[in-house]
Amino acid sequence: MRIPPLYRRPAWQRFFAGMAIGGAISWCIFLYIYGVWQEENTELIRKQQEDIVDLNNEKKIWQEEYKEMNKRNIEQLTVQKINIKIINSEKYKLDSLSVLETENSVRDDISMMLAKDLETVYKSKDLIKKVIENKPVKIYEKRYTLKIKEMVIYTTLTIQLEIQFE
Numbered sequence: 059m060r061i062p063p064l065y066r067r068p069a070w071q072r073f074f075a076g077m078a079i080g081g082a083i084s085w086c087i088f089l090y091i092y093g094v095w096q097e098e099n100t101e102l103i104r105k106q107q108e109d110i111v112d113l114n115n116e117k118k119i120w121q122e123e124y125k126e127m128n129k130r131n132i133e134q135l136t137v138q139k140i141n142i143k144i145i146n147s148e149k150y151k152l153d154s155l156s157v158l159e160t161e162n163s164v165r166d167d168i169s170m171m172l173a174k175d176l177e178t179v180y181k182s183k184d185l186i187k188k189v190i191e192n193k194p195v196k197i198y199e200k201r202y203t204l205k206i207k208e209m210v211i212y213t214t215l216t217i218q219l220e221i222q223f224e
Contacts, residue, residue, distance in 0.1 A: 139172075171186065186217075200223070204219045
């Protein structure tokens with residue numbers, strides 16, 4: 059068996075040369091189109107990765123801010139501090155030490171209200187009133203009672219007291 063002598067005919071030679079050149083040109087076009095497409099997709103993926111990183115950072119910031127706001131809201135909705143003030147100690151000529159000791163003893167009596175939520179403290183305001191008003195205070199061998207003049211319930215429980223002879 060032998061190869062037909064097509065190499066001698068110029069028409070066939072042009073056909074095969076055209077096929078080879080066409081194949082090479084089409085391969086170059088394919089590589090160019092595929093490279094451009096690949097480059098576009100690579101750029102899109104890089105941009106999407108940057109967006110993902112930015113969005114993750116933004117999400118972390120929002121989550122931290124949200125946690126901080128929740129923490130502040132929880133702190134604001136509980137009693138953080140108790141302020142006691144006796145407003146008429148000058149009337150009975152009491153020294154500041156005995157007034158301070160009396161205020162501290164009252165603060166100790168109602169210290170269970172610290173870190174309680176405002177609703178619980180508000181519901182137990184009558185109990186606070188009874189605890190303070192039913193406890194006699196002894197200063198310089200004289201017995202006094204305390205009367206609540208004003209009570210403000212918020213993150214700071216503020217109570218103004220009047221002192222009276224028993």
